[in-house]
Amino acid sequence: MADRFPRPRPEWLRWAVLGVAAGILVIFLGAQRQSIEVSYGASPSTAQRIDQEPPGSAGVPSVEEMSALIRAKPVVRLPGAVASWDEAAVRAAAGGAEVRILVAPPGLDKAEQDRVRDVEGATVRIIGTQVSGGLYRSTGSTAADWRSQFATGDVTTLLMGLVAELNDQPAPAETDRLARRDPSAAELRAVTADLRRTGVHVAAGATLTEVPAAAAAAAFPGRRALYVALPQQPAGKPVPRYGPALAASFPDTPIVVMYGSWIEYDGPDAAGFAELATATYYGRFGDLLSRSAYPQRAVLATYLDRAADVRYSGLFDRPLPYRPLDPVRVALPALPWLFTACVVAFLLLSARSVRRPAPSAPSLGTPARLAGLTGLAVEMSALTSRASDPALTRGITKLLAARDALAGNLPDPHARELLDDAEAELDEAAQHLPFDGYRPGDYLRRRPA
Structure with missing residues (x-):
């Protein structure tokens, strides 16, 4: 009598691959509803606010008095005004049209600002270094614009763009109007001596009284930054650039230099960090700083907070947070292919079990x-x-x-x-x-x- 033969492997194997396919499908669908999210902790910035303008000591005359002054002269500078410009370049941008400019000091309260804007006969009104005229306000949009405006009070570029628009003239070409120079040996010695002794150099005329310690620690964790505070520089003269020279004297050390309300960074990650910190800071606060009279400590504290926020974004010298291994997430891209392979195997094995002649x-x-x-x-x-x-x-x-x-x-x-x-x-x-x-x-x- 012939031997009895057990069922061959394909009979149970096809059900096994079908079970595997079902399991893969369940895992894949379940993974769509869950994920592991790991992010950086909140920035420890001290959230310094400069949204509220500080009360200024300057004042302005009445609207009638300022209107009479502007009718008498094309340029009226009120006491305390800080803005300056290249008059020839502005006249050329206006295309020969008459331009009357009223220049007011920074730090005016809202009522005083309204009086300046109500003056009749003024083509352009400047409060601090904020430039406006007609229905327009001219603001900087590049580091070169902000550097000239806040380091020296030069508003030539802003004025040229505004008067050209008011008189339907072609927009002037953008240029960097701030000339730079290396500091002299004597200047550098005076600064480095203070930095080695206290970590801070405050030049005559600067208003920085102290470095905000909490903001500094958040901006540069684990490092002792050095700070140089200078007053607003004279317009039209080359401005010493201390950053690169100090970075060479103090390697791997953050260097922060203030020129009035303009802040420059040199040191670790300066190539990318400085540009990003400048753009985010002055892009947000530039208009407010231009019309206000903030002390350098407030300006520096807010800048350091922005620097801390940038660092906590993970872009510079900060390792990525630990992300635990998730086997499902690792294997997830392959699951659809495994599911397809199991289904194909089941169909092929099932075809052998279909009744045939x-x-x-x-x-x-x-x-x-x-x-x-x-x-x-x-x-x-x-x-x-x-x-x-x-x-x-x-x-x-x-x-x-x-x-x-x-x-x-x-x-x-x-x-x-x-x-x-x-x-x-x-x-x-x-x-x-x-x-x-x-x-x-x-x-x-x-x-x-």
């Missing part, structure tokens, strides 16, 4: 085929079940009829037709058995000739 039996003579199918029927009868009984019974009946046809010498085609019917019935019965290998085509192929 019985394999063709080898070419046997009618008596040999009758003997083979009879032996198969005998073996299957020992394994029969309720599901396979009807087909097996019909198959045996056909085999008995085929045997009688051969014994009675009936035509061979009639016997073969009966055997074909018997083989079909046995094939149907074999599909209900708990073992493979009993389909007629497989059985007759294994049977010895």
